[in-house]
Amino acid sequence: MRGVNKVILIGHLGKDPEVRHLDGNNVVANFPVATSESYTTKEGNRVEQTEWHNIVLWRKLAEIAEKYVKKGSLVYIEGRLRTRSWDDKDGNKKYITEIVGTSMQMLDKKDGGGSSSDAQHYSGHSGSSSNDSSDIVLDEPNDDLPF
Numbered sequence: 549m550r551g552v553n554k555v556i557l558i559g560h561l562g563k564d565p566e567v568r569h570l571d572g573n574n575v576v577a578n579f580p581v582a583t584s585e586s587y588t589t590k591e592g593n594r595v596e597q598t599e600w601h602n603i604v605l606w607r608k609l610a611e612i613a614e615k616y617v618k619k620g621s622l623v624y625i626e627g628r629l630r631t632r633s634w635d636d637k638d639g640n641k642k643y644i645t646e647i648v649g650t651s652m653q654m655l656d657k658k659d660g661g662g663s664s665s666d667a668q669h670y671s672g673h674s675g676s677s678s679n680d681s682s683d684i685v686l687d688e689p690n691d692d693l694p695f
Contacts, residue, residue, distance in 0.1 A: 553628040555647045557601055558655065559583040561621045565605075567614040577610035579603050579617075581625065581647075602646040603627075609652055616654060626651040 562580035569575055581603050586596040603625060605613050617623060627649040636642050 555625075555627050555629050557581055557583055557623075557625045557647065559601070559623065559625075561617055561619050561623065562600065563619050565610075565613045565617060567610060575607055575610040575614075577603075577605040577613040579613070581623065602644060603649055604630075604646045605649045605652065609649060613652065622655040624651075624653040624655055625649045 559581040562582050565577040565579040567575060567577045581601045582598050583601065584596055584598045586594055588594050625647060627647045629645065630648050631643060631645045633641055633643045
């Protein structure tokens with residue numbers, strides 16, 4: 549039996565995307581996204597809880613994030629959960645859990661200037677877009693870089 553690893557988030561960027569251009573014309577973008585929920589306690593106090601998620605986007609999706617989103621932008625992200633580990637400079641094992649995005653939609657209102665449909669919604673799944681970037685595969689290269 550196969551498993552399912554799917555994450556759907558709607559939240560605000562905590563900072564501008566960090567974009568790196570790697571060998572082989574690969575581009576990767578990293579940024580945190582905050583999701584919040586609130587509830588009222590028995591005493592009537594309103595409590596808001598914010599969860600931070602590490603987002604990783606590759607190739608065309610990373611380029612779109614670099615160009616169109618910034619700190620505070622509201623985004624819809626679909627992807628898969630990934631946990632990786634590495635050894636720090638002192639030999640301690642470190643872990644990070646990330647969402648590797650496969651689709652992103654910008655939910656902010658447009659600024660009056662027309663933006664392309666690619667800028668509003670992009671999915672890295674093959675066949676999901678009618679433009680020339682629909683055949684992009686979002687599998688990341690194997691590296692040991694903690695980012």
